[in-house]
Amino acid sequence: MGVSALRTENLSKRYGRLLALDNLTLDVAAGEVFGFLGPNGAGKSTTIRLLLGLARPTSGRARIFDTDAADVAAAHRRLAYVPADVALWQRMTGAEVLDLLARIGPGTDTAYRDELIQRFALDVSKPAGTYSTGNRQKVALIAAFATRAPLLVLDEPTSGLDPLMELQFRQAVGVARDNGQTVFLSSHQLAEVEAVCDRVGILRAGQLVEVASVAQLRRLHHTEVAATFTGTPPDLTGVLGVDGLHEDGPAAVRFTLNGSPAAALRALADADVATIVVREQSLEEIFLAYYGQSPR
Amino acid sequence: MTATATPATRPQPAMRGLAVRQVRRGAVVVTAVCAGMSALVVVGYRADALDPAAVAALARNPAIRTLFGDPVALDQAGGFTVWRTGTVLAVVLGVWAMLAATRITRGEEDAGRWGLLLSGRVTLAEAVRHHLGVLAVVPVLVGAATAAAMIAAGAESTGSVLHGTGLAAVGLFFVAVGGVGAQLFSSRSAANGAAAAVLVVGLLMRMVGDGVPALAWLRWLSPFGLMALTRPFATGRGLPVVVLTCAALLLLALAGWLAARRDVGAGILATSDSRPARTALLGSVPAFAVRRTMRPLAAWSAGIGAYFLLLGLIARSMTEFLTGNPQFAAMAAQAGFPALGTVEGYAATMFTLLAVPVGVFVSVRLAATAADENARRLTLVLAAPVTRLRLLAAEATIAGCAALLLITLSGLAMWAGTAIVHAGLGAADALAGAWNVAPIMVLCLGAGVLALGWRPRTVAAVGALPAAGGFVWQVIADSVDAPAWVRALSPFAHLAAVPATAPAWRAAAVMAGIAAAGVVAGSIGYRRRDLCT
Numbered sequence: 134m135g136v137s138a139l140r141t142e143n144l145s146k147r148y149g150r151l152l153a154l155d156n157l158t159l160d161v162a163a164g165e166v167f168g169f170l171g172p173n174g175a176g177k178s179t180t181i182r183l184l185l186g187l188a189r190p191t192s193g194r195a196r197i198f199d200t201d202a203a204d205v206a207a208a209h210r211r212l213a214y215v216p217a218d219v220a221l222w223q224r225m226t227g228a229e230v231l232d233l234l235a236r237i238g239p240g241t242d243t244a245y246r247d248e249l250i251q252r253f254a255l256d257v258s259k260p261a262g263t264y265s266t267g268n269r270q271k272v273a274l275i276a277a278f279a280t281r282a283p284l285l286v287l288d289e290p291t292s293g294l295d296p297l298m299e300l301q302f303r304q305a306v307g308v309a310r311d312n313g314q315t316v317f318l319s320s321h322q323l324a325e326v327e328a329v330c331d332r333v334g335i336l337r338a339g340q341l342v343e344v345a346s347v348a349q350l351r352r353l354h355h356t357e358v359a360a361t362f363t364g365t366p367p368d369l370t371g372v373l374g375v376d377g378l379h380e381d382g383p384a385a386v387r388f389t390l391n392g393s394p395a396a397a398l399r400a401l402a403d404a405d406v407a408t409i410v411v412r413e414q415s416l417e418e419i420f421l422a423y424y425g426q427s428p429r
Numbered sequence: 430m431t432a433t434a435t436p437a438t439r440p441q442p443a444m445r446g447l448a449v450r451q452v453r454r455g456a457v458v459v460t461a462v463c464a465g466m467s468a469l470v471v472v473g474y475r476a477d478a479l480d481p482a483a484v485a486a487l488a489r490n491p492a493i494r495t496l497f498g499d500p501v502a503l504d505q506a507g508g509f510t511v512w513r514t515g516t517v518l519a520v521v522l523g524v525w526a527m528l529a530a531t532r533i534t535r536g537e538e539d540a541g542r543w544g545l546l547l548s549g550r551v552t553l554a555e556a557v558r559h560h561l562g563v564l565a566v567v568p569v570l571v572g573a574a575t576a577a578a579m580i581a582a583g584a585e586s587t588g589s590v591l592h593g594t595g596l597a598a599v600g601l602f603f604v605a606v607g608g609v610g611a612q613l614f615s616s617r618s619a620a621n622g623a624a625a626a627v628l629v630v631g632l633l634m635r636m637v638g639d640g641v642p643a644l645a646w647l648r649w650l651s652p653f654g655l656m657a658l659t660r661p662f663a664t665g666r667g668l669p670v671v672v673l674t675c676a677a678l679l680l681l682a683l684a685g686w687l688a689a690r691r692d693v694g695a696g697i698l699a700t701s702d703s704r705p706a707r708t709a710l711l712g713s714v715p716a717f718a719v720r721r722t723m724r725p726l727a728a729w730s731a732g733i734g735a736y737f738l739l740l741g742l743i744a745r746s747m748t749e750f751l752t753g754n755p756q757f758a759a760m761a762a763q764a765g766f767p768a769l770g771t772v773e774g775y776a777a778t779m780f781t782l783l784a785v786p787v788g789v790f791v792s793v794r795l796a797a798t799a800a801d802e803n804a805r806r807l808t809l810v811l812a813a814p815v816t817r818l819r820l821l822a823a824e825a826t827i828a829g830c831a832a833l834l835l836i837t838l839s840g841l842a843m844w845a846g847t848a849i850v851h852a853g854l855g856a857a858d859a860l861a862g863a864w865n866v867a868p869i870m871v872l873c874l875g876a877g878v879l880a881l882g883w884r885p886r887t888v889a890a891v892g893a894l895p896a897a898g899g900f901v902w903q904v905i906a907d908s909v910d911a912p913a914w915v916r917a918l919s920p921f922a923h924l925a926a927v928p929a930t931a932p933a934w935r936a937a938a939v940m941a942g943i944a945a946a947g948v949v950a951g952s953i954g955y956r957r958r959d960l961c962t
């Protein structure tokens with residue numbers, strides 16, 4: 134296993150009686166694009182605030198590369214951050230904010246920054262007071278991507294962007310990945326996560342319920358199979374991996390496959406199959422299954 | 430409609446409830462201060478027979494009139510109380526009213542908390558009207574409580590009611606000024622700045638109008654002047670307070686009208702459009718703190734500088750009057766203004782007043798840091814390799830340095846004023862007198878940092894406490910002849926009358942030590958707590 138860009142050990146955060154984050158242990162490898170998923174209030178932003186040393190953990194530790202997350206002078210030299218809601222000083226123009234962030238930040242590639250300003254179509258000569266939510270988010274995104282910091286921490290960075298800008302965002306993540314940067318992306322947007330992430334972690338009510346690659350997640354989860362038969366359908370009860378068996382009339386069955394399909398396929402092969410439809414559940418359905426288990 | 434749907438409640442009462450919750454604590458404090466102080470001065474008034482000729486001389490002296498307002502009805506407890514506390518309380522109430530008005534309207538809007546409120550059936554104009562409407566009740570309560578307290582303390586009732594009405598009208602006026610400012614400007618700080626400018630100009634117009642007979646009409650243009658023109662306990666005129674109330678109501682209506690003509694989050698005065706980047710002072714955290722301090726510092730300097738220039742200009746007239754009328758020198762001493770007979774004594778006394786605005790300035794600057802944190806503007810800065818301590822050190826140091834600059838400028842302004850009238854105050858003496866209040870400013874800085882570390886919402890109030898609270902404490906203690914240990918609780922009791930006497934170094938060192946303890950404790954809290962991000 135290579136270097137960790139970000140590691141938490143039993144990280145917990147309590148707000149009064151609410152346990153916002155419960156024993157999170159997570160390891161994101163350097164160079165990885167990691168999606169951090171969860172419904173509203175799951176504790177994604179809380180985790181990120183702890184990683185950035187903006188909030189203090191109730192227990193546990195967080196490390197950015199090899200430094201303690203609380204040592205921000207060292208840790209923040211290697212990361213850039215885009216908050217969920219970006220607030221700026223009203224009278225400063227976008228260019229001034231970018232200049233400030235570049236000069237106090239971990240170092241900026243100004244040529245790439247200018248390119249990003251073009252790509253995101255941001256008018257940086259306007260005062261921030263005139264910016265929409267999306268434009269403020271663009272300022273933070275441009276500043277973060279332009280740093281080339283080895284770790285980018287993005288908290289729902291595209292919630293205010295239109296589809297065209299969303300595309301630019303995905304491209305910028307791609308460029309970051311090609312540069313070997315690590316991206317920690319908290320998001321609700323499953324299509325976005327599916328498009329850019331190598332691995333995802335799913336957080337529910339402060340607990341990490343799954344960490345897997347997108348492909349693994351699909352494999353781990355049910356595939357829907359519907360088959361019709363020219364003759365009598367085979368008896369699939371008790372066949373390994375078959376769940377939720379359902380007969381649709383005399384010559385059709387529906388079931389979900391869990392795990393290896395080998396046994397089910399063997400059983401089907403013995404019968405006269407007329408048609409068969411195999412459908413993978415969408416990422417959305419997988420997440421809904423997770424979220425639905427016990428909504429907070 | 431399904432059976433489980435909650436019936437639609439009218440949103441207005443809920444909104445008013447929200448406004449009440451945001452102002453009630455401050456309202457209680459400001460009511461207690463106004464009513465309590467007035468009653469205490471009434472009770473503490475000693476009806477030593479005053480020589481009518483001397484009172485006439487007092488009333489004619491332009492310096493006295495500039496500083497304290499027209500002295501009328503000093504032979505009555507009520508009249509003396511109005512003269513002694515009227516302007517101070519009007520300023521206290523006015524400042525609170527305008528800050529509260531911008532806080533609960535523009536401040537909430539700025540912080541994005543009105544987004545939800547306005548996504549319902551409530552329009553922006555309604556929200557503004559209801560919030561200002563709730564706030565407008567407070568000055569009325571303050572005026573009523575003040576009048577009631579004075580009557581209960583033994584003052585004559587017609588005068589007390591008129592004085593209370595005047596006070597209420599001033600408060601109402603500044604609710605309206607804050608409300609209009611909040612519509613015109615798209616940020617709370619700009620709205621506060623505009624409202625503060627109205628307050629300072631109003632105060633200066635009252636002073637000049639009282640001091641210079643040819644410009645007496647200026648008082649009709651100033652809320653403080655109008656309040657004074659009612660002359661409670663003397664001729665008792667109602668017209669000025671009617672004028673002031675009408676002006677306030679017109680401004681309140683204007684605020685509602687303007688609110689209907691702008692977008693949520695925007696101001697009537699459009700934020701300036703595209704412009705080239707000004708990249709000066711963006712290179713580091715301290716430089717950025719300087720950048721954010723420059724504009725407020727310039728505004729405060731203009732206001733306080735003008736005030737001390739005026740005080741310098743009347744120095745000679747004042748000292749000559751008091752040397753010629755020893756009875757008033759004694760009376761001024763009783764009112765907390767000893768040693769006004771020499772220009773050094775006069776300067777020392779006036780510079781004591783400087784501690785209040787400078788202390789408030791420092792606490793307001795630290796409160797701006799707290800507001801930047803609360804509005805999440807600091808998040809991006811804190812995500813850079815910037816430790817919290819470095820940020821706090823930069824913000825506190827720049828605030829302190831700016832305050833020292835303000836102190837120096839006030840000293841120079843006073844010196845310039847005295848030089849113009851050849852009052853004979855040395856520049857070094859003037860600067861020494863001004864710098865003499867630095868320990869109280871430092872105390873405010875310590876209190877402000879302490880609050881920023883542990884209770885960031887209270888920075889402005891806690892930070893201003895040593896200066897504003899200490900000043901009010903001393904005035905009250907003096908007025909009621911409180912025991913020495915009660916007086917000693919105010920930092921003002923420990924200021925030497927520099928430049929008339931040598932500085933009280935020991936007391937200054939003690940104050941600096943307390944302030945340092947506050948800074949250390951505050952820094953510990955600031956490092957430990959969760960930042961609002």
Ligand SMILES: Nc1ncnc2c1ncn2[C@@H]1O[C@H](COP(=O)(O)OP(=O)(O)O)[C@@H](O)[C@H]1O
Nearest residue numbers: 148151153171172173174175176177178179180
């Ligand atoms: N400063 C805070 N004080 C109290 N509760 C908080 C605070 N910040 C977050 N929470 C609570 O912690 C939980 C997790 O919030 P958050 O991390 O913002 O969720 P997410 O970003 O996943 O939507 C929520 O229930 C939220 O109400």
Ligand SMILES: [Mg+2]
Nearest residue numbers: 177178217289
């Ligand atoms: Mg969040």
